[in-house]
Amino acid sequence: xxxxxxxxxxxxxxxxxxxxxxxxxxxxxxxxxxxxxxxxxxxxxxxxxxxxxxxxxxxxxxxxxxxxxxxxxxxxxxxxxxxxxxxxxxxxxxx
Numbered sequence: 001x002x003x004x005x006x007x008x009x010x011x012x013x014x015x016x017x018x019x020x021x022x023x024x025x026x027x028x029x030x031x032x033x034x035x036x037x038x039x040x041x042x043x044x045x046x047x048x049x050x051x052x053x054x055x056x057x058x059x060x061x062x063x064x065x066x067x068x069x070x071x072x073x074x075x076x077x078x079x080x081x082x083x084x085x086x087x088x089x090x091x092x093x094x095x
Contacts, residue, residue, distance in 0.1 A: 001053045002029040003075060005066075006039035006046050014066035018049070021071045028075070049074075055081040 003025075005018045010032070022030035033039060036046050044050055049062040049071065060078045064070045 001027075001051065001079060002031060003049065003051050003071075004031045004033055004042070004044075005049050006033045006036075006042075006044050007066075008034050008036075008046055010034075017066050017068045017071060020068045021075065024068075024072060025075065028079070051075065051078050053078065 003022070007014065007018075009015050018030070018032070033042075039045050039048070042050065044061070047066075049066065051060040051062065051074070052058065053060075060074070062071065062074050064074065
């Protein structure tokens with residue numbers, strides 16, 4: 001799973017919130033894209049955040065404020081498949 005932040009800034013409250021979120025998750029990839037053309041090529045725009053995953057709808061676009069708590073809630077809601085095998089990951093979720 002990868003969470004991409006399309007933004008031109010590399011400092012400030014939004015940048016700090018994105019970095020804090022990235023540091024909160026060891027198993028996911030986080031990236032910062034500053035190129036507006038690359039954001040457009042990915043059906044996004046500067047100032048937006050997108051979560052890419054290999055299951056369900058494959059992509060979730062974040063529409064909320066760029067704040068740590070809100071991004072964390074978004075990632076937690078989208079990080080698990082709707083239907084999954086009963087394995088170690090599922091055990092952690094269920095129990």
